[in-house]
Amino acid sequence: MTSVAVHPDTEPATPSPRGTSRRYRAVWRWHFYAGLIVAPVLLVLAITGSIYLFKEPFEEWRYQDVRTLAAPVAGAIPLSDQIDAARRARPGTDVMSVIPPAAPDRSTRVIMSGTETGPFAQGVSVYVDPGTGRVLGQIDDSATFMRVVRTVHGELLAGTAGDRIVETAACWALILAATGTYLWWRGPARRRAPRTGRARLRRVHALTGAGAGVVIVFLILSGLPWSGFWGDGLQRVQEKTGSTSPSADSFPNTSTPPALSGDLSQHPDAKVPWSAERLPVPPSGTDPAGGHAGHTATGGVLQQGAITVEQALAAARPVLRGCRPGDCDLKVLLPGGREGVYTVVAEPRRDPAGSRTVHVDQYNGRVLVSYGWPEYGVLAKTVEQGIAIHEGRRFGPANLVVMLGACLALVTLTVTGVWMWWKRRPAGRVGAPARAADRRTTFGVLAIMAVLGLLFPLAGLTMLVALAADGLLLRRVPRLRRAFG
Template sequence: MSANTVSFYNLAWRWHFYAGLFVIPFMIMLAVTGSIYLFKPQLDNLLYSDLMLVRPAGQALSADQQLDKLRQAYPQATVGQYLPPVDAEHSAQFVVSLDGRKTNLFLDPYSGQVLGTQDAQNNLQAIARSLHGTLLIGMVGDRLIELAAGWAIVLVVSGLYLWWPRGQGMRGVFWPRLANRGRLFWRDLHAVTGFWGSLVLLFMLLTGMTWTGFWGEKFADVWNRFPAAMWNEVPRSDQQARSLNTAADQTVAWAVENTPLPASDPHAAHKGRSATGMAAPSGQVSLQRVVDTAAERGVVPGYSITLPADETGVYSIAVFADDPRNDATLHLDQYSGKVLADIRWQDYGVVARSVEMGVVLHEGKFFGLANQLLMFAVCLLILLSSVSGLVMWWKRRPQGSLGVPPLRHDLPLWKTAVVIMIGLGIAFPLVGLSLLAIWALDWVVLSRIGGGKVVAD
């Protein structure tokens, strides 16, 4: 083995471990918060049954009557969203601004009684989702998550290269040698779980990347295309539908995030008060009419209605369904009730359909409990692989140092993997930029302070 080859192997070896040490904390966090969000329906019913479940009692109140009951109880609240009951045994939900906080108000649709309140940004699911997407620190957290996910893809590729069988038999390759102890046990546990989980992990990472604020948005702008005629003669605002989504909650599907948000005509009526309590023309259609439009158009239960935020705002009916073939996004003029846009599964392109199907599988929604359990098993594999990787590094690190374990001698030339890594750097710009930065740091600093010595495994 030539000196140049050894140098390259040593570089690749160091990069794999340094990247792993960066990515592992993020992967552990994503696995834990993802597991919580996977079981959202069960956890919500367990933790908030007093808010979400009701006993049917005759005819339900109309949406407008429910809104009136809420205003009587909380006259200072500004209503932003209405979620009709998904069935006869569930409450209605209003999302409001109350005392400067975004708050969920749950209301019995039969009696009109307010069942209770919930901080919309400080509950288990909202915190888990925000941590999962932004680390609770906004755009900076989003970029860090995207960078970690991109590097995790690189680690899967390099990990498969390191795992690749080289004549040592099936043990330690496809199943761990559980009789062993110490470093070899942890090596087998890390390698085998990483192998069996690699394809599903790549699926999870790639589908998750579509929601990131940089790569995901650029990807959507390239692939989410709708016929221009859909927006002919439709007044548009300067916002896109993605403005309806937040880190803690998803309103519209990924496939429609980059579609224009229509605008209502404020000259259609005289001045008055809107359903939100804000100044707006008095000719605004009733909330019940919007609910009736959803029913007439076959929108499946579980949808939300986002109310107009100002004089040019629209009513937005949206459902991000467990089965994406039932997705629907409708925008209505707040004065005439005219449907300005109605986007469904059949309007999605091939890429958008693939992404939407991938996302609901990622979130464990598509085929019920079995989907949840499958994704939970992937989360456990991620945790096991991450923890075993840390233990293996700790056991093999240079004595008295936090550096990289010594280089193996049996690594074949990594030409294919290098090409793949360059391709990943191009496909994911944040990864490519960080790859160049790490290379520069390694060349200037790390290679001069240790970790470059080649020793026997």
């Protein structure tokens, strides 16, 4: 339960043995400081997360003028011509990827590079009428409302530093959940009927945490793979344990061209599955027309002798039979350089078990690699399913409602926690719970916290900082000792 607790002088004593009471105070103090530190970040995460759950319906409504055609298209012009139309609309700009229309009344989306650079860089989506090749409009994906919400949710608009803050707050939320569960189980909120307004507030806080705690913990754990530090460590664990996406050793080609899809593999709108981002990409063979001389790959201009986008899609479709229009999005990443390949990604909207990634030789159309759910390791499957549920799309509307409820519960926990502290705090003091007098009790609680700190290193690091501040400052500086208790 994510809360900041009330002051010990006004909290009813828990009817427990003396040793348990000391342990209760020690746990309470950690719960208090954890809530006080991360409450603002958790509130931001809960609000932005609840908004981002509605990304797809919101953007379908917001950009319907460029995504939906007035009438279905009877016959589409070649995708290559549509890409050329998008390139003319943004001359001198690289083509990043292409999303063919999923239905006759949908436009083609050509994603071109924008002003951002680096991993997760957003491009500019140029929407093209597949029947006429007319450009319907351009959307800067880095400036959309949902993109801003996502950036706030993931990094607080502060880049790497913001990512680390969000990850630290998420890890501390797990500590809040563990300590809050103990406080609810051993404390008065579970045993006594509330008689005052403050007691009712405490009961709302406790019951909300007890009722939604499991889902909130799932939200946190399923979101951590996106984090920069812990998520990177998880991918390394996957690689070392062989429980990741398909092993590159299973395929005949394991070399890694410099333009592996590069930033494309991490592009939010045109990416390969999360657990497959680090897979080596096989190189295309020798140009059958004679060597690799000719055009460069910049701007999406194909090499001399390369097959068209349509031919690459046709070569990939036999292994994409499970990707049904309406339930699955097809994305085509163009070759990058002379050895680059066409990468066709089938991304189901609900069940990630239907995902598949296909690499096609840009010269002869041969499928170099085709891998999907059966080749994923157990840990990779768990992460992919967790992400789908986290985003509220795995089980349709019911999944979305549960995730929204968890976000609203987190808002309730944060607000009621801060409210309880504000109502009960003594004038001029923070009003932290008193330290446990028995060091053995403190050491027991610290041992449990140490285990959590090892599992979540950023939380562990901040624990050490908190302990150092408590021992070197709060206990030694009289003014701080009086203020914090």
